[in-house]
Amino acid sequence: MGILEKVQVEGDNIKIILKYQHERIVGVCYLKNSNNKIVKKISVGDYLLLTGKLKLPSDSRVENGFSYKNYLKGKKTYYLMDISDIKVISEKKSLYYILKELLEKRMKLVKKSSSYLHAFILGDNSYVKEEVRKSFQKNGISHLFAISGMHVSIISGFLLSLLKKISWKEKQRHTFVCFILFMYLTFTFSPSILRAFLFFLLFSINRMYYFYIKPFHLFLVTFTICLLINPYFIYMIGFQYSFLISGSLIIAGDYINEGKNYFHKLLRTSLLSFFSSIIISLFHFYELNFLSIIYNLFYVPFITFIIFPLCFFVLLFPFLDSILFFFLNFLEQSSLCFSSISFGRVILGKPSNLLLLLYVMILFFCLWKAKCEKKFYWVSFCPLILVQFILPILSINSYFMMFDVGQGDSILLKSRNKIMLIDTGGIGSFSSMKKRSITEQVTIPYLKSKGIRKIDILILTHGDYDHLGETENLIKQIPVKKIYINNNSLNYFERRLKKKYSVEQIGADMTLQLGDILLYSLNDNLQNENDSSIVLLAEIFSIKILLMGDASCKTEEKILDKYDIGTVDILKVGHHGSKTSSCEGFLSQIQPHYAFISAGEDNKFGHPHQIVLERFQKRKIKYFITSKEGSIKVLFPSLLYTRCLK
DSSP: OEEEEEEEEETTEEEEEEEETTEEEEEEEETTSTTHHHHHHOOTTOEEEEEEEEEOOOOOSSTTOOOHHHHHHTTTEEEEEEEEEEEEEEOOOOHHHHHHHHHHHHHHTOTTTHHHHHHHHSSOGGGSOHHHHHHHHHTTOGGGGSOOHHHHHHHHHHHHHHHHHTTOOHHHHHHHHHHHHHHHHHHHOOHHHHHHHHHHHHHHHHHHTTOOOOHHHHHHHHHHHHHHHOGGGGGOHHHHHHHHHHHHHHHTHHHHHTSSSHHHHHHHHHHHHHHHTHHHHHHHHSEEETTHHHHHHHHHHHIIIIIHHHHHHHHHOGGGHHHHHHHHHHHHHHHHHHHTOOTTEEEOOOOOHHHHHHHHHHHHHHHHHHHHTSOOOGGGGHHHHHHHHHHHHHOOOEEEEEOOOSSSOOEEEEETTEEEEEOOOOEEESSSSOEEEHIIIIIHHHHHHTTOOOEEEEEEOSSOHHHHTTHHHHHHHSOEEEEEEESSOOOHHHHHHHHHSOEEEEOTTOEEEETTEEEEEOOOOOSSTTTTOOOEEEEETTEEEEEOTTOOHHHHHHHHHHOOOOOOSEEEOGGGGOTTSSOHHHHHHHOOSEEEEOOOTTOTTOOSOHHHHHHHHHTTOEEEEHHHHOSEEEEETTTEEEEOOO
């Protein structure tokens, strides 16, 4: 039971954010259920009673992966809910929610550009198309879409100038602007707006009462107050970027002001912002886009002086929507175009604690020089960036990784800096709210965090979507040298891939080499999609791994008849642990020490089947399920098993 703060359509679902006491609950209600009529009637500020199943947000399911749990912590949200029933307890609203609802209705009058009104006025970019948001991130300009101190300074500067012209005294001017910014903050409570408001408030007090406190000290007080209000802000990437870049710009203010003209100052600001934010970019995204220095020279003034002011004008005068939309369309199309340029974008991997410390020390050195000598020695970062670029190339460790991709398959093999990916998974739900790309949430972050810049071999065992559905998303971001599919008759997805990319087919008795790993293809065309899965026997340092794809007992029998496999160390269980796989005779023959099962949490197929698990228990085979363990990693030659949840 609580107050409705937000209601938003996301595909076939409606997301509801409910404020309960001092925390929030994020729930989902399916459009097709019986609550559809109620959902259409509810509005911000209504007092609701939600009935449904509470669940904890998911933590990272792979090493260096995205943690939805930590993301929500920054928003004081600790539970998710699958909503089964909604009841409106009261429609009486406080003045705050009445004003907020009026603002939302006003934005709805703007048909074409409303998503960006939410982004630039309320600090909520969730309405912007996901593809466009990703392009902003790739281009290194996503920070411009958080309402920053620059945006607030434009608002405050305009108001102060206006009030000065009508002869308001300084104290009155600053008091009034502080009040306006406070009201603005209550509508959004964005960390960036909170920071900007607190800094302006402290700056005004410092100015009016002649305390002569240095701006950087005011900045530190602002940082402390923000964390006292919500310690979990520290988990928010936008908060980290905002404070680190703003603090750097304050310290190096004299260096920036030494610029000969506006664009020279802008170049210095762009360089300073890029290199001061390297620590956060590498820690979270594992790559740098050096072209973002150039992109910001255009996008900073374009967004600050055209897009941002126009959003407020369109809010007041909706008939100007088409003008704003023209500029927004140019913004989106140019960003999408630039994001397709791979030149300048370098995957470096997640820096070690030692490298992070060195980056911090170099940043302090550069900021000190910028303050004292009014020079920014950005080249000081280059040797460390070069070292981090080389380190993954020197890595010769070998391992097996089964990704937790929900109800699907994706396995990585690495040996002597050579990479093989077997299947990509399909579309999985990373939270209960909406479906997200598995490669975006799991596979690609992991690869980038390890400094993996290419995939030497991609094997797609068969044409089911949960095995190859993410192939195109993967190839767009990580180059793939060779793609293999099985020699069964091709389905729609395989034919589509074959039209776009150079694809080879694997039949029985083919051999592939990946560093120290030797792989044998055991299966052939059995006129069935699952049974004709590519089955691989991998050998490394006398360790044998049998990868069964979605093969059933029928395939298992064929393989035993044709090959003398002997015993294996690891069995990648066929068909996600379906009762049609891992039959008695097969297990008795190969006698695996470990069995790994890739299956989604609460999947509708009931995988893995209890009968299969009982077969493992009967033979004392240790089994691990991704839905329980998260991603699974095995190091060679030690055969050391590790869970990869963090």
